[in-house]
Amino acid sequence: xKTTNLIIEGFRKYNRVNLVDWLQILEECxxxxxxxxxxxxKASIKQPQPDLGVGAGGDPIKQIDLTAEKAIMETLLGKGxxxxxxxxESGIKRYGxxxxxxYITVDPIDGSTNLxxxxxxxxxxxxxxxxxxxxxxxxxxVADLFHDVTYTAVKGMGAKRNNQEIRPSKEVDLxxxxxxxxxxxxxxxxxxxRITSLIERTKHIRHLGANALELCYVADxxxxxxxxxxxxxRATDTAAAWLIIKEAGATITTPEGKPLNAKLDPTExxxxxASANRKIHKIILNLLKA
Ligand code: IPD
Ligand code: CA
Numbered sequence: 001x002k003t004t005n006l007i008i009e010g011f012r013k014y015n016r017v018n019l020v021d022w023l024q025i026l027e028e029c030x031x032x033x034x035x036x037x038x039x040x041x042k043a044s045i046k047q048p049q050p051d052l053g054v055g056a057g058g059d060p061i062k063q064i065d066l067t068a069e070k071a072i073m074e075t076l077l078g079k080g081x082x083x084x085x086x087x088x089e090s091g092i093k094r095y096g097x098x099x100x101x102x103y104i105t106v107d108p109i110d111g112s113t114n115l116x117x118x119x120x121x122x123x124x125x126x127x128x129x130x131x132x133x134x135x136x137x138x139x140x141x142v143a144d145l146f147h148d149v150t151y152t153a154v155k156g157m158g159a160k161r162n163n164q165e166i167r168p169s170k171e172v173d174l175x176x177x178x179x180x181x182x183x184x185x186x187x188x189x190x191x192x193x194r195i196t197s198l199i200e201r202t203k204h205i206r207h208l209g210a211n212a213l214e215l216c217y218v219a220d221x222x223x224x225x226x227x228x229x230x231x232x233x234r235a236t237d238t239a240a241a242w243l244i245i246k247e248a249g250a251t252i253t254t255p256e257g258k259p260l261n262a263k264l265d266p267t268e269x270x271x272x273x274a275s276a277n278r279k280i281h282k283i284i285l286n287l288l289k290a
Contacts, residue, residue, distance in 0.1 A: 020081065020102070022128045023154055026141040029075045030150060033108070033124050036071040037145070040064055041115070056091030056266035057234045064115060065089050068108035068124055076104065086132060086264050088236040103129045105137070105239040105264045109145075111210025120146040125212040127239035132264040140240035142212045151216040151244050159219055159247035166220040168250040168276035174283060178204040180214045180226035182233070191229060194255075198227075198287040215241035218274045219248035225275040225284055229255045235268040245274050251281045255288050 040063060052061040069089050076083065082096025086105040104126065109115060111122030124143045129136040138155040151166075153159040159166050171177050179202050183191060199205060206223065208214050211233055217223045219241075242260065245252045252260055252274040262270045273288070275281035 022102075022139040023141070023152060025075070025079060025081075026126050026128070026139065026152070027150070029072045029126055030124060030141060030143040032071040032075045033068045033143070034145060037064060037067050040067055041145070055087075055089040057088035057236060058267070059088075059112075061089055062109075062112050062116060065109050065112055069106065072106055072108060072124075072126065084132070086236060086266065088234060088266050091266055100131075103132050103136075103264060105129065105236055107212060107234070107236045110142075110212040110237050111208075114209045119209060121208050121213060122146065122210050123213040123216075125237065125240040127243065127264075129239070129264060134235060134239060134242055134260060134262040134264060137239055137243045137264075140243040142216050142240050142244060144213055144216075151219065151241075153240075153244040153247035155243065155247070157247070159244045161216075161220050166248050168219055168248055169221040169224050170277060171224040172277065172279045172283070174198075174201045174280070175203055177202060177224035177280060178206060178222075179284075180206045180208065180217070180223055182207050182211060182214075182226075182228040182230060185230040185232060187230070194229060194289040195227070197289065198284060201287065211237055212241045215252075215274055216244055218250050218276055219244045221276065223276075224280060225273065227255075227273050227284070227288075229271045229273070229288070231271045232269050233271070234266060235262040235264050235270060236266050238262070238270060238272070239264055251275050251278055253281070253285075255285070257285050 055061045082098040083102040083104050084099045085093045088107045107125040110125050115122040126141050127137045128139040140153045142151045214226045218226050262268050
């Protein structure tokens with residue numbers, strides 16, 4: 001293709017992508033998830049879950065995961081959009097004539113064990129990016145379905161909780177800080193020695209069971225840090241909250257202090273430390289043993 005044609009095609013693509021109000025579409029996806037899961041939420045809580053196989057992310061699929069994913073897909077396809085879906089449940093699927101126009105990374109239900117045990121802490125997480133990489137995420141939504149709280153972010157425009165701008169905490173004292181740590185792994189013997197020095201200096205350690213939402217709690221100052229160094233959290237669970245953390249002005253890096261990079265793929269796993277501010281982040285990183 002000639003250079004001028006390439007420029008024109010690039011310009012057209014830029015316009016098509018930017019004419020889409022992704023935040024509005026993600027809000028509509030959330031509303032549809034809420035509508036379609038409402039009866040199931042009441043019915044399925046504390047009921048034995050039928051075996052529906054294993055999702056693309058490697059965990060057993062529950063009916064509620066499928067219903068939430070279907071609601072998201074119905075909304076997206078109803079808009080006639082071209083996009084590539086990257087979902088924890090159904091994997092990578094391409095839709096429309098130009099599926100590379102947008103990548104939509106979805107964890108239909110984050111915290112599904114909480115949900116099925118009646119613990120009121122679970123979320124729907126959706127991120128939109130220009131390519132299948134974490135750093136390319138430009139619009140994000142994490143919706144706490146039980147408490148009706150929605151976190152959103154658009155690149156360069158800040159992060160919000162129910163449409164009100166959010167900021168992380170200024171806490172720098174580990175003894176006062178509330179710190180989330182996900183130790184949910186059979187390999188806890190490998191993790192424990194790395195995290196002991198930090199835990200020894202804290203009084204308020206938590207793990208609430210839905211990591212996307214726990215990251216949003218760092219973004220809005222509810223907690224002061226959230227640490228997941230298991231190397232088993234999927235990129236699909238992290239994509240939306242990553243942008244919300246960044247846009248709120250909090251910090252998220254690898255446990256070694258490097259920028260977080262990941263392929264957006266249901267099989268991609270990552271480790272991170274997310275903190276309210278740079279000062280407490282540095283203190284935490286120094287206490288984590290490699
Ligand atoms: C899970 C939650 C949980 C974490 C697990 C994740 P899911 O997400 O985020 O807090 O400990 O590793 O798999 O499976 O409910 O989407
Ligand atoms: Ca999930």
